[in-house]
Amino acid sequence: MADKTTPLHDEHVALGASMTPFGGWLMPLRYTSDLAEHRAVREAAGLFDLSHMGNINVTGPDAAAFLDYALVGYISKVREMGARYSMICAQDGSVLDDLIVYHNAPGEYSVIANAANAGLVMSELLQRAAGFDVVLRDVQPDQALIAVQGPRAVEIMLATKGLAEDAEISGGTAFADLKYYACMGMRFEGEPVLVGRTGYTGEDGFEIWVPAGQAVALWRALLEAGEPLGLVPAGLSARDSLRLEAGMPLYGHELDTTTTPFEAGMGRVVRLDKVSDDGTPLPFVGRDALAARKESAPARVLVGLRGEGRRPARADYAVVQRGVGSEPGAVVGHVTSGAPSPTLGYPIAMAYVTPEVSAEGTELAVDVRGRAEPFVVVPMPFYRRPQN
């Protein structure tokens, strides 16, 4: 099956991007240099095409109650124009996808899924909707999603021609007051767009859902406004190293159907405290398995690793005990993501390890193609942006 292309495909090609298949889509891997794009996001800003992300619109009188049942989060508690990181789990508690849910209008929600899982999430939601008065719509094909991420993102948004506030559709927020993990309506060239102050880079930034027909114009307007401020288009490669530095999981690496949110250190997203108006616990898919899982000792734990040498660890490499010399010792886990950290200047990795070797400061090694490279367990995130 041919990979799908986003409304911004021709822009990427014109900018000289290397394109790569990703989750059924042909997406920009990099435009110039992974490192330059990564650094631009940390120091100024980067522009990302995220139009491949799944986008499922949920409306109807039972929308909030339905999402409380279908997802592990307490979605009915998300205030209007708020956003929440959540997960959809199977009955056995395993993670089917991680999601962001935007309460983007009164009684209306947008569920943003990973591209590779979007079809599965839609079919799961449809099954789970039985008995709820809700309407589910796949609105991904109608819209593009463009992200501006980096310390200069606010300035760039303010300088973008055609992007304007409109109190009629804002949802009660002024752009200047838009909080992290909240969203608002704005207009671009008269068309309504949804702006979320969210992202996947560890920086301040915005994600903008724009009608597909306006995508190219918005992309160009953001670039034009942003280039004098250091904005560069950035590809999936930079996105991956940015999220890794920020300690954010990537589905298919840290999360998959063999993992519950607890192993991944994400137990906080599982809201066993969900209750109905009369105080009785609300059922949700995966509840029993997750409640049991919370009480039992984990077989493995997700940790951060910092390399003491220069060779990076990569996904699927074995985490081992330090042996004699460069000889790898006993296997105690496996790497889920790893890269040289452009910001920190040393290799970083996330790995699942046995609990006995998960304490901060534990000296381990990674079997890098037959040679034990020294790594040490460190807290995550590896990188935290400077607070103003």
Add this chain to the structure above:
Amino acid sequence: MADFPENLKYTTEHEWLDGSTPAVIGVTDVAAEALGDVVYLELPEVGATIEAGAVVGEIESTKSVSELYSPVSGTVTEVNTEAVANPEIVNQDPFGKGWLFKVEVSGTGELLTAAEYAEHTGH
């Protein structure tokens, strides 16, 4: 990018070597661009005897690891320690400061001219 230096020989694995003695070996700009930013180099040891077509090291970029093949047989006489310390020069100047190692050549594998290499890479 279509202009590969005429004075060099090339391999289908995107290495180049010059005609000097000992021969200087590196990777082409095609390889450097395909790899992305190079972050780590593992080169053969000085004094090592290497075989044409055999794996003699690794080039690791931000996203991937590639094996380094030798275009010639012979004895390694020098490695570019500056490139080991600052691997980004492989991206910046693959035909110049980003050279990788030097070999006292005893035999060669299949080598391409600049024109043949251009045809091979589609440039």
